[in-house]
Structure formats: structure tokens, C-alpha cells
Amino acid sequence: MRLRTTAAAALGALALVVSLPGSANAATAEGQFAYTYTTTSGHRQAVVLLDPPSRECVTLPGVADPNTSEPADTPWNNTGSTATVFTGPDCDGAHYTLRPDGGRASSRLKLRSVVFS
Numbered sequence: 500m501r502l503r504t505t506a507a508a509a510l511g512a513l514a515l516v517v518s519l520p521g522s523a524n525a526a527t528a529e530g531q532f533a534y535t536y537t538t539t540s541g542h543r544q545a546v547v548l549l550d551p552p553s554r555e556c557v558t559l560p561g562v563a564d565p566n567t568s569e570p571a572d573t574p575w576n577n578t579g580s581t582a583t584v585f586t587g588p589d590c591d592g593a594h595y596t597l598r599p600d601g602g603r604a605s606s607r608l609k610l611r612s613v614v615f616s
Contacts, residue, residue, distance in 0.1 A: 527551065527553055528552070528582070528615035530577045531549055531578065532548045532551055532574070532613065533545060534546055534574045537569050546571075551613070552615070553580060556612055556613075558611060565588070571610050572609055574597060574604050574608060575601075576598065576601070576603065578615060579599050582615050583596050584596075584597065584608070584610040585612045586611060590612045595608060
């Protein structure tokens with residue numbers, strides 16, 4: 500009888516844990532991260548990442564390959580997370596941190612990837 504009660508309690512606890520709503524945005528840095536870059540045809544392009552993933556390296560679209568593109572610049576972090584930008588793809592190279600909710604840098608800061616805390 501005790502085993503049945505213990506098993507029922509464990510199963511009930513498991514069902515409760517599984518049914519609890521998790522934070523829907525736990526895996527994202529809510530908000531926008533923007534940057535600009537010069538395309539291979541010489542045009543300036545602005546890019547906005549909306550709700551980028553957290554704790555995951557994001558190699559920036561348009562500037563991923565150092566052999567075929569110039570790095571991005573003028574980053575603006577309007578997410579709720581700290582953004583660490585890197586000079587190389589795959590979060591490699593020198594890095595710089597942008598504060599959450601409006602941290603920005605000038606066109607002198609070059610970047611190819613970012614990770615959000």
C-alpha cells in the first residue's frame with residue numbers, strides 16, 4: 500500500500516512540474532539588435548535581429564565570411580540582455596560588450612557575430 504501511495508505522489512508531482520508554464524522568452528533576448536554593413540555592391544544595409552536567441556552565438560547575416568565581405572558596424576542593442584559582439588564569425592576574435600536597453604557603438608566598432616546573456 501505504501502508503494503502505491505508513494506508512486507501516486509511521485510506521478511502527481513511529475514504531472515505538476517510538466518504542466519507548469521515555463522517562461523516563453525527564456526531562450527531569447529527580447530527586443531531588437533541592429534547593425535549596418537556595406538553590401539558587396541557597395542550599398543549600406545541596415546539589419547535588425549528581432550528577439551535573438553540567448554546564450555547562442557549568432558554570426559551576423561551579410562558579414563559572415565571575412566573573405567567576401569566587410570564587417571558590420573554601428574551596433575545598437577535594444578534588447579533586455581547584454582550583447583557581446585565579436586570581430587570574427589562564430590564569436591571569435593576581439594570582443595566588446597553593449598549594455599542592454601539602448602547600448603550602442605559608433606561605426607568604428609567592427610563586428611561579425613554576437614552573443615546575448
